[in-house]
Amino acid sequence: MQFTFQRQVLLGIVFSIILVLVVGYVSYNAILLQQENTGWVDHTREVMRVSESVKNRLLTTEANVRGFAITGNGAFETSYLQASNEIWKDVEALRKLVKDNKVQSVRVDSLSDLLEARVGLMRRQYEILKAGKYSADTIQRIVLQGKDIASKIEFSFRRIENIEEGLLVEREQLASSSAVRAKQYIVMGSLLFFMVIMLLYYFIRKTYLAQLASEKVVQQANSRLEELAREDQEKNWILKAAIEVSSAVRGEPTLGQLSERLLAKLAVVTGSQVSAMYLVTRSGRVLERSAVYGVSDPASAPAFVPFGEGILGQFAADQGDIKRMNVAQGYLQVKTATGHSSPGVVLMKNISFDGSVAGLIEIGYLADPGTKVIKLLEMVSDNVAVAIMAARAREMANELLEKTQLQAEELESQQEELRVTNEELTRQTSLLQVSEEELRVQQEELKQINAELEEKAFMLEEQKGTIEEARDQIQMKADELERSGRFKSEFLANMSHELRTPLNSILILSRILGENKGARLNEEEQRYASVIYNSGNDLLTLINDILDLAKVEAGKIELIYENISTESVLSEVKNTFQKIAENKGLTLQVEKSESCPAMLFTDHTRLLQVLRNLISNAVKFTSAPGKVSLSISKEEDQLHFVVTDTGIGIPFEKQASIFEAFQQADGSTSRKYGGTGLGLSISRELAGLFKGSISLTSVPGEGSVFTLKIPYLTEADQQAAIPVQETVAERVKPAPPAMKPVASENGKARRLLLIEDDDIFAADMAAKAESSGFEVQIATNGREALEMVGSFNPTAIILDMHLPDMEGEAVLKELKNDMRTRLIPVHTVSAGSYFDEEMVRKGAIGFMQKPVDERSAQQMFTALKLEGTDLEQQRILLIEDDAYQSKYLGDFLTGNNIFVLYAYSAAEALKILETDRVDGIILDVRLSDMNGLDLLDKIKQNPQWNELPVVVNTAEDLTQADLGRVMKYAHPVVIKTKKSNERLLDEVKLFLKKIQPKSREPEAPKESFSNAVVNAEQAFVGKKLLLADDDMRNIFALSAVLEDAGFSIEIATNGKEAINKLEDNPEIELILMDVMMPEMDGIEATRRIRQVPRWANIPIIAVTAKAMQGDREQCLEAGANDYISKPVDVDKLLSLIKVWLHAA
Amino acid sequence: MELMEYDDLEALIVRIREISGFDFSGYARPSLLRRASRYLTTHKMDLPQLLLHIEQGGSVVYGLIQELTVNYSEMFRDPDFFRKVKSEVFTYLESYPTLRFWVAGCASGEEAYSLAIFLKEAGFLGRSLVYATDLSNKALTAAREGVFTLGNARTFSENYLAAGGMQSLSDYYHVAYNKAVMLPELRRNIVFSMHDLTGDGAFNEFQFISCRNVMIYFTLELRQKVFRLLYNSLSMLGFLCLGKRETLRYSGLEDHFKVIDSTLNIYQKIK
């Protein structure tokens, strides 16, 4: 049972009061008792005192009586009377005093009786005495009686006193005991009271203390409560914030969105200044920045942080939970419009999922944000982790989905495509079915036909027999023909012989005639005779030569080796030519070197024939004063016969061809210098027979050196060789190889344009030409001829030098100057005697004087045909210094029906270009005598050649600069690789094809360069313009037009180059900027240019292939002034340029 | 699919053309329809909303254009094509001192990188320049980064080897953050640029053009137009590669080309 404190106290107090009352009462009682007891003691003492006084009075009375008795004095008497009265008073007092005590009262009564008795006695005595009458005996007896009574009184007294004394002791005892008791009571009471008070005090104190304690507890409880309230608040805040944060990451954000939202929310909720969020990449172990918030330079937060690297990385690697750092000034920058500061606290929180780190948040605060933020972070981290994982999963799913969808889309499209194809197929199948039906019908028909055919076959079988017979016959005929071929050769040989016989008579007779011994001929006739003689002579040589050549070519000449002395060879030569040379005013020198053996083992006749040929040529082409020499020497195992002259020499490009049949330095030579032109061919063939060769070095105008080299043999060597010779040796039946070109008619169209105003001659020639296989058209004047050349496209031209409207020379010149016609062989004819060399120099292949007989005509046609074959073949000049390469490539091209002219050096190339017709050039960059590119420049600078297509062939990579030089001419460059010949051929064919359609289209940009405004004024002359473009075609086209308009052009092929060029050429006034360029595109370049103050105003015109509106904006935004799209309309461009140049 | 009808599609095409200038009218309708419907579903809108969006301008229309096209690509896609290019075309191109390649419709650049890798192996990447263009800026951005998900690396590697690659594809990228990052030296010779085959003109002259898996989405007429553009962008003797699924048939330019491979549709311009 618990008393309240109040009750307790009340109880205590009540108890105390009761106690006080009790103790008071008891003490009071005790005191009362004590007082009573003391009163009783006093009473007793009173009693005793009264009894004493009674005694005393009695005594006094007695004493007075005695005194009276003795003295008889009256004073005694009064005292006596008084005392005896007083005794009674006292006895009465005594009586009263012991009235309560019966015993005592009784005693007092007895006493009083005794006293009375005594007093009575004394009175009697007194009276006796008074009366004086007293007898001693009466007095004695009265005294004795008195004495007796006195002892009795004494005794009574004694008793009373004893009792009283007993009483006193008793009462005193009682009083003291009651005093003690009272004291005891008081002490006890006090003690009790004290105890109660103490108890009370204890209780109160206890209560008070308890109160105090409880107060403290309460206080504590209060503060605890407050704290709880605060915590509650914080929890609420955290919860609220957590909800907000969680809601920020809810939904289906991407990882980036999620991170951004999260950071933004955290900033709002926690008041962070900067923050960054990193996510672990899919591969793990690397954090990738997914968002930053408030960071002034986002780049300062690294995009990637591998685990374990830096604080972040380490933190993530350690899988720490949260980390708080106070950071130094400038650790992270917080920037606002008004200033910046550094946060003081950085929190890092790992976001874990399934026990591994999924991401990390770093938050910076200017001031300590308190623990609630940490708690918040802890609280939301799971949610965030889940959201991240979800977003990631979503992302992956999306990616996969996207991919599959794309694939599906592709598939669908392809299927569609297939469906279309399928439909097409179905359609075609049905078509096929139709045609199948038709086929079936046809098959039926065929079956019938077959049957018929079988019949026919049977018949044919029969015929076959006949045919076979016929074939046998044909075979026989063929054999015959073959024989007749041989016969032809034989015939030719015989013919020559047959010819020679009458010719000889003609020669002889004409000489006789010419000698005019009878002087019967006039001068004119005499000259005719000498002409006959000379022509006959020529003819004879020709016949001999043809014969020889035929023999040699047919391999039907047998060398007959014998021992001859060198000296005899020399003297023979000398004998033959000494005179002729002298006649011509030449020195002839014949010598042998020391190395030369005295005896030669060789075919005497053939050797001499070769030497004669060479020397006669030398003499022929050397005019006085000059020198011709023959020297024989032996070098190693070879004999060298060197024929040197100081004649007109042979141009390089002809050197190879002079050994060909019917070719000499030029076609005309034979006519000037006589001879058939077969001599060298024969010589070469013979040299071949000797297993030797003839080589030539010559400088035009200075002379030529022919060297015959044949192996030095002795008789012993020859023994071994002879059997071979014998098998070869057959009956000599020479074939006529010279006829071959004429005979080998191949289906090619030959068109002859006859430019001739003489109708009769023209008709005659036309007939001859037609019979010779030409299709002929006739032009009667120069103009008409030149027009017809374009339309008729002749393969050969015969040109009369006298035309009504213009000189033949002019026509020739025009023909030769036109690239399209310069290849057509032109033969000139004239009634007058033209100096034909002149004509030839001007490009004619020959000259013939009218009238032209059948033979000359044929000759002419042959020559024209020969040249014409060249015409049909494309002529490529191959400039290549490596002989092997040259041959390899040349053969390849030749194999592809291209005529190849070989040049092994730049000088040779130039010579060929000057003298020969070339359709295109293959140029090796590395040449022995000149840089190929310099040569290219040289060729291009020559207006005659600058249109020649060139393919640059090079073994090594060209430098950028070199490439630029080539590209300037837009020629293809072919790097030599294993398969590059293929491309080389393609390129060559390509340009050859381009050449063929003779109607050249005028170049497009040139044609469109018709802007009147621009043309009218020379506004652009000297202005410099930068053309930045990567498209070569565009560069060519534009730079051509712009240069025509007077600009000087700088070219850049990418944005960087453009800027560099601009830097190097401050005089550039305008820029044409292509948008699509490598390295740096036009937009970027424009932007950069605009950043430079001094270029801020230079006009830039963007050039782009793009058509979308957006692009235009982009260009202008970057700083371009205007915009033009590809393909560029030149007029528009020029107007634009003009506008901007004037605006600037 | 039921989101849109062909008529709606036509209306959309017209709107797109009016707003952006880009013309989808030459695209095969079924594919376009599918893509457009997909756009609507993924962006959770219907056609009127989309039209409204476009109307309001901004980049919506460009985003739409990019999503109407299909940007799927692979490294060394159709390995036999690359094999052939290497054996037939590269040997020829080798002799050029400078080379320009055009990958038209390059999507996210895989084809261009593949080409660059083979050029590098053939030894003339240094003198080559690969222009890789596409309509989609988004795809181009990815292409410029040259970053591909590793998930595909396996297929890519297999393709590469099947195409006759001489090393390992992984020699050409390094792995960073679960991505394959193509070597920068490959990137150096590739120019990525925006170009619309249907509207933009020729911008350069190329020795080699690859336009694969692009024209299957075009109608026949548009194909002819694009063929003309490709033809005009080819240098003489240059190569045109259309890949397995497209041919020069019906292009009207058949006789301007020599067939190098008829199944892989590799052609050489000869006139």
Ligand SMILES: C[S@@+](CC[C@H](N)C(=O)[O-])C[C@H]1O[C@@H](n2cnc3c(N)ncnc32)[C@H](O)[C@@H]1O
């Ligand atoms: C399927 S991808 C082909 C990618 C790559 N050529 C290949 O075969 O792997 C087709 C690409 O063509 C692009 N494209 C579609 N229309 C285009 C256009 N008119 N002009 C340029 N590119 C276009 C698309 O953006 C897409 O990236």
